[in-house]
Amino acid sequence: MRRFWKWAGLVLASVAVLALAAVAYVYAASEAIIAHQYPLPLSRVHASRDPKVIALGQHLVRPYGCADCHRPHLQGAFIPDFGVSSRNLTRLASTFSDADFDHAIREGLRPDGTSVAESMPSDAFQYMPDADAAAIVSYIRSLRAAGPDIPPPSYSFWQRVALLKGAIHVGQYWFPLQKQALDLGARYARARQMAMTACGECHGTSLEGQSMGPPPHPPNLSIVASYNRADFLKFMHTGKAAGNRELPMMSAVARVRISKLSDDELNALYDYLAARGRKLASMGK
Template sequence: MPPRPGAMAMRFAIILSLAALAACSAPTEKSPFDRLAADPVKHGERLATVLGCKGCHGKDLTGQDWSAPDFVDMSTANLTVSAQKYSVEELKTMIAHGQRPAGRELWDMPSFLFTRLPDADLDAVAHYLKTLKPIGKAAPDPVFYPAARAEMAKGIYHSSAVEAKQQFANRGPDAGPEFERGRQIVRASCAECHRIELDGKPAYPGEPHNPNLRIVASYSEPDFLNFMITGKAAGNRELPMMSGVARGRFSKMTDAERKAVFAYLKRVGELSN
């Protein structure tokens, strides 16, 4: 019996979808992150902290309430439970492309940060997530209110999959090949708040301005590296949110990674003057 037309159309759509993802697949170049252990799970565990997984999904990765009143009821995924449902390759697609295997798109997952991560790093994070012992229940599906649906219709509020596709080709400011390592690290770890352009402009209507990271050109290397570890800015200042991010995430970078970030941001700032 010949295949039904509808079945053939669905197969063709799936093939096109897979081809599109392959075209935007993770780069295979060398990782910008140091590998402190041969075990990919250990590498993935460190990356899960540095890249902010625990900031959104909680220290134990069981998820957090991410709701906005009258806009959306949403919790970040309980990764201890949801990671067990998917293969390593499926998890990598969700992380870097914002899309589940069945085609349903994720929302408010910053997949666009990770579209340029080398495959080995995505592989390590996914393998780490697969080792988590399940705790509690899976997060419920999000509930979108009329205000959210109106912004979707206007093209203001995008799914994670759409954002990932839109930003894939955007590598961030180019400071030259000698600063490429820092460029890759910054794109994956700083762009959620400061944008890939690093100018700190609101990425979404109503969001506050964040600092333009070109300000790093005014820092000395010792002051910047101290800030990345202790969260204390110049003058021993405590900065809203950023000081906690530095202590919780960037302190887990290696010295070489932090120095690459500083060198890149300093050069971007110098080129802007």
């Protein structure tokens, strides 16, 4: 009997040592990925105090989703769907330079060159023009710092395992997969670029639709060619899709984010998306 206990003890001890080694491996290997520093490109974004520029930034933070994930006053919050917290942008303003903001928004990189968490959709913001980024940073700087500071999210053990398995990603992994949307010339330029930025997070910057987990998937926005103008505007204003349908995600997205665009912008968006849909159909796509 004593021999049995001796062996049982040895086996348990080895299992414990192996488990500890596995945990140590997961932390060390994932830390190498998380702490990797990427080069920070030169930024051309400079904040301004011009009320017109600030007003543009205030206008854009809604359709571009910032005011959704970072909350209307941009003070950050826990996002249950992602299990992470967004950051308090009004507090970051005291330490972030304009370039730091730009790098976070359009490169997905922190001031030290490490990667932000995947849930911050910088891949969809990579085609945002300098002027929009500058307007948004100008607006953030115009806000009074309020609410608690929210630190960057840390990775749990299982998130680290997911990182090693390639189930979640850091470091601009999605950037090259997000292609530009079909270019239909100068007439549609602003609407095309707004669509890439405002719809790209879910429909992909190519607007071709993509899987974001369980269905229904955001479809190819060529579907807009099957909408008439009035139904499209009604959908974007009220969230009611053609046939008065309430959609699982898009109805709320339309009400919270897209309805904040002006009617001029929504009409331009319709012109571009419908023209793109017709063009793709004529190309047999």
